[in-house]
Amino acid sequence: MARDLLHPPKARPGDRIAVLSPSFAAPGFAPALHEQAMRRLAEVTGLVPVEYPTTRRLGASAQDRAADVNAAFADPAVRAIVASVGGEDQITVVPHLDASLALADPKPFLGTSDNTNLHQWLWSVGIASFYGGSTQVHLGPGPGVDAVHAASLRAALLDGGRLEITDPGESEDVGKDWNDPLALTEYGDREPTEPWSWSGPARIVTGPTWGGCLEALQWVLTAGRLREPPEALAGGVMLLETSEELLPAREVGWIVRSLGERGLLAAVDAVLVARPPVSDFERRPDAAQRAALRAAQREVVAEQVARYNPDAVLCVGIPFGHTRPQWILPHGGPVTVDGVERRVYADYS
Known part of the structure; x- marks a missing residue:
């Protein structure tokens, strides 16, 4: 339960x-x-x-x-x-x-x-x-x-x-250097977002969320701090996002695969994956390369979710986690993932 x-x-x-x-x-x-x-x-x-x-x-x-x-x-x-x-x-x-x-x-x-x-x-x-x-x-x-x-x-x-989680239409991976006076008045380099990617069955899922930053989740699991069985996530919505460390897509896939082997992917009914950062102050690929890096991460996550839970509704590209503008989402509170109308709603009660 x-x-x-x-x-x-x-x-x-x-x-x-x-x-x-x-x-x-x-x-x-x-x-x-x-x-x-x-x-x-x-x-x-x-x-x-x-x-x-x-x-x-x-x-x-x-x-x-x-x-x-x-x-x-x-x-x-x-x-x-x-x-x-x-x-x-x-x-x-x-x-x-x-x-x-x-x-x-x-x-x-x-x-x-x-x-x-x-x-x-x-x-x-x-x-x-x-x-x-x-x-x-x-x-x-x-x-x-x-x-x-x-x-x-x-x-x-x-x-x-209850709010609908919408796409603001633009996103930045990193802002100005915090000690640059311009950081107080200017955004970072923003670019148009891509449409969210949906896969899995066309059904509506409402359930409590669980998850966070993928790298930190790996640490939590390694430290043995998730003591409840996978059934504790039954019917829920998994939240996954990656950090400014800019993990290669294959490493993202390895971690998500481990969540599958732990039984966590099979327990949930939906998975929401954030728009990932693909650049920082030192690494700034061109627009086509940035799109390709995001697509590679999207594809490895979709592959692992389909492998361990083909009945899960999956949406990739939600603006939460390491992106700005950022939606704050419930953790342990209800989120609705509508795979029919392709919309997402969060309950903040």
Whole structure:
């Protein structure tokens, strides 16, 4: 049977929201961008951002970062938590987290990338969260907050409701250098998006989501932190996305194949795969090469999903994860994948 999760109550304008750095303390690396993100977070949500000792502390220990997560859950005045950015070592933070604090006062948690570790920890103790949100990437840079991000941010934190996940029509893999003054006023190089790719049967699936960043999911599974059987994902919707590490398509296929061997692909009824980044500051293939890299990743995922679960509805290209504009999606909450009309809806309640 699918896992039954607690869904934290929404915050209200005027409440406090903890801004934490459970992985990389990006606010300490690029403080001007962080300050702009804090102003925009308050403007878009009406919430009051509150920083903790390691929010800006570069090189903070795993124990100290975990202490801030625990403190945010323990503080009754804090009604939501958002991560500043991802990183690569949050797996070392998880052993120091106190599940009793989160269960005593569940709060919406938002984060992406390496925060897959925290999402999986919350899921394992029975708390739903929201996959997406990065103050340093999606609130601070550029001339403003993207409309789809603002809408899903408010839905996740304040309003709840059901939204259709739409394609904003443009996407960037990477923005300006965070310490370039232009990062405060300009987007990165944006290009038109391709239509989403659909495969599998033409049916409608509604179920709770599970997943995250593929590289981090591999770490979680290697560390033995997914202790529930595959049946805990029964009838659900798997979320998969890849990071700015720009994994080769064949390695993406290997990891997805491992999810299949674990029985996780067979358990779900639908799979949503994000539009992947295919360039960074050092590597910028031309437009045709970028399209080919995205197509190669799409094809290997489709091959593995069809191999392990031909009855699953698959949609590739959704703007979540390591892309901007970014939709924040429920993690453990209901998403509808309509393979008949080829539309996707998320429930933020």
